[in-house]
Amino acid sequence: MNIQSPRTFTMKDGTEIPIGTFYCIGRNYSAHAKEMGASVPDKPLVFLKPSTAYIPFENAVLTCPVFSKELHHEVEIAIVIGHDIPIGLQSGFEKYIAGYGIALDLTLRDIQKIAKEKGEPWAISKGFAGSAPVSTILPFSTYPHFTFSLSINGEIRQKGDTNDMERTFEQLLAFCHSIFHLKAGDCILTGTPEGVGPLYSGDIIIAQIDDSLKMQCTIA
Ligand code: MG
Numbered sequence: 001m002n003i004q005s006p007r008t009f010t011m012k013d014g015t016e017i018p019i020g021t022f023y024c025i026g027r028n029y030s031a032h033a034k035e036m037g038a039s040v041p042d043k044p045l046v047f048l049k050p051s052t053a054y055i056p057f058e059n060a061v062l063t064c065p066v067f068s069k070e071l072h073h074e075v076e077i078a079i080v081i082g083h084d085i086p087i088g089l090q091s092g093f094e095k096y097i098a099g100y101g102i103a104l105d106l107t108l109r110d111i112q113k114i115a116k117e118k119g120e121p122w123a124i125s126k127g128f129a130g131s132a133p134v135s136t137i138l139p140f141s142t143y144p145h146f147t148f149s150l151s152i153n154g155e156i157r158q159k160g161d162t163n164d165m166e167r168t169f170e171q172l173l174a175f176c177h178s179i180f181h182l183k184a185g186d187c188i189l190t191g192t193p194e195g196v197g198p199l200y201s202g203d204i205i206i207a208q209i210d211d212s213l214k215m216q217c218t219i220a
Contacts, residue, residue, distance in 0.1 A: 005055045005130070009080050009098070009185070011137050017080060017098055020185035022049035022132055023176045024076075024105055028166050028191025035194050040166050044175045047122050049105075049189075053132035057102070057207070060133050060217035062199070068108035068125075071199045071219070074192035075150035075158045075207050078103035079169055080137050081186045085177050093173040094143055096182075101135035102148060102207045102215055105189050109198070134187065135207070135215045143169050148209045152199070160193035 008016035026045035027033035033040050055062075064071035082098030089096075105126070112125035150158040167175070172188055180186075199205070199219050208214040 007051065007054070009054075009101075009134065009137050009187070010056070011099060011139065017082065017137070018185045019051040019054050020081070020183055020187070021051065021180075022053055022187050022189060023180060023182075024049060024126065024189040025167070025172055025191040028172070029160065029164055029193045030166060031164075031194035032192050032196065035196070044167055044172060046176060046179070047126055049127040049132050052129045053127055055130045055133045057104070057133040057135045057215040057217055061220050062106070062130065062133065062217055063220045064199070065108065065128050068111050070108060070110040072107045072109045072196050073150060073152070073157070073199055073205065074105040074107055074196050075148065075160065076103050076105050076189045076192050077101075077146060077148060077160075077162060077209070078134050078137075079173070079188040079190060081182050081184055084184050085182045087181055089177060090174060091170070093170055093177070094141070097140070098184075099137040099139040100144065100146075100209075101137045102209050102213055103132060103134040103187075103189055104205075104207065105192060106131040106133070107196075132187075132189070133217055135213055138213060146209050148207070150195075150205065150207045152203050152205055154204075157197060158193055158195035164193065165191065
């Protein structure tokens with residue numbers, strides 16, 4: 001991956017937000033939990049990616065790290081925090097949000113499988129450099145409803161609808177904030193719908209939200 005990646009999210013108006021930590025939600029769509037042979041957890045399943053996971057989505061050339069042979073796509077809605085959230089806040093998170101975008105939670109499925117079997121953390125399989133391509137960030141004032149999709153070489157592989165989320169954006173923010181204290185630049189990856197699968201050299205990936213945002217990248 002390109003280690004010279006900028007260290008900021010870019011808003012549609014050109015404003016830049018220094019990147020914090022990625023808080024990623026697992027199994028937030030029941031059909032995806034099922035395809036992974038799992039169920040929706042009682043509490044949100046959260047794992048982290050470091051800021052170096054970020055790579056600008058548009059026109060990115062993604063590579064599978066040399067220590068893995070199985071790079072998987074998971075398309076997700078990203079929520080970026082615009083202002084530090086007061087400690088103790090339990091509701092009304094939307095006014096601290098800078099905006100939303102489309103992202104990939106890239107996953108080294110072979111490494112993750114071994115980690116699951118051994119009961120080890122997912123830090124390597126989920127948090128490697130370049131594991132979080134994120135689009136330009138679009139502002140919103142109230143929580144939007146989205147449909148979103150991912151296609152590979154012109155074929156739709158994943159389709160999502162935020163109405164199908166097991167936990168809402170507000171619930172995810174409240175949970176993460178209660179544990180981690182969310183700050184400006186932090187990003188919540190809100191879970192992937194069903195249809196995850198492998199990426200291969202030469203693949204052309206297009207991810208989009210409704211008609212509002214469309215991003216393309218390729219696999220080296
Ligand atoms: Mg994911």
